[in-house]
Amino acid sequence: MSMLIKTLLIGFCLLHSVSCFAQDNYQKLGKKADGLSQQAQWNLTILPSGDNLPKGGGTAVQGAKLFAVKCAGCHGPEGIGASAEPLVGEVGSLTSDYPEKTVNSYWRNPTTLFDYIRRAMPTNAPFSLTHDEIYALCAYIFNKDDIFLNNVELNQETLPKVTMPNHSGFVAIYPSQNQQNIKDQP
Numbered sequence: 001m002s003m004l005i006k007t008l009l010i011g012f013c014l015l016h017s018v019s020c021f022a023q024d025n026y027q028k029l030g031k032k033a034d035g036l037s038q039q040a041q042w043n044l045t046i047l048p049s050g051d052n053l054p055k056g057g058g059t060a061v062q063g064a065k066l067f068a069v070k071c072a073g074c075h076g077p078e079g080i081g082a083s084a085e086p087l088v089g090e091v092g093s094l095t096s097d098y099p100e101k102t103v104n105s106y107w108r109n110p111t112t113l114f115d116y117i118r119r120a121m122p123t124n125a126p127f128s129l130t131h132d133e134i135y136a137l138c139a140y141i142f143n144k145d146d147i148f149l150n151n152v153e154l155n156q157e158t159l160p161k162v163t164m165p166n167h168s169g170f171v172a173i174y175p176s177q178n179q180q181n182i183k184d185q186p
């Protein structure tokens with residue numbers, strides 16, 4: 001057998017085994033997206049009006065304890081200054097020379113925070129928090145910038161009424177379109 005053919009054969013065998021290895025590995029990843037429970041996890045969008053918010057409630061005082069255990073490792077003990085996004089502070093900075101987008105300085109609707117935490121946080125255990133815990137965490141994050149009181153319960157009724165500092169800072173990209181569209185966006 002010529003050297004060239006030998007080299008080609010060895011190359012082919014190597015490639016083949018790598019691709020088999022890769023296929024086997026990928027087959028073990030993920031789950032089929034056909035379960036009803038998974039659809040239920042996706043159909044959870046909460047609107048700015050508060051529609052779809054679940055029952056439950058919590059205070060900033062309760063949220064502080066949870067945050068220290070479940071969030072501070074990535075977001076910092078005070079919600080800022082660690083490897084993950086800063087969540088609090090910098091309110092009013094958007095028009096300064098050093099704008100910083102945190103939840104409290106930038107986000108438009110308070111209800112988005114509940115929706116986001118429920119779906120995605122903590123990153124290593126999404127959907128692991130109870131509704132009471134999520135309300136408490138939202139209350140804690142808002143309270144860090146005095147957007148919500150310390151000892152009042154944040155719940156289905158009170159969460160949509162929280163006014164975010166940058167609520168009026170968003171502009172319509174297409175002002176001629178019905179402004180109602182913007183009001184309805186999460």
Ligand code: HEC
Nearest residue numbers: 070071073074084085087102103116117121122123124137
């Ligand atoms: C293991 C690390 C980790 C933990 C623990 C964690 N987070 Fe996060 N968090 C992240 C990362 C990374 C991002 C940025 C994700 C992205 O931009 O896609 C993030 C983003 C966020 C955001 C959106 C911030 C923004 O401005 O976009 C919120 C809100 C949030 N986390 C809340 C929480 C809360 C509340 C907890 C505790 C229950 C928590 N996180 C726990 C890593 C973590």
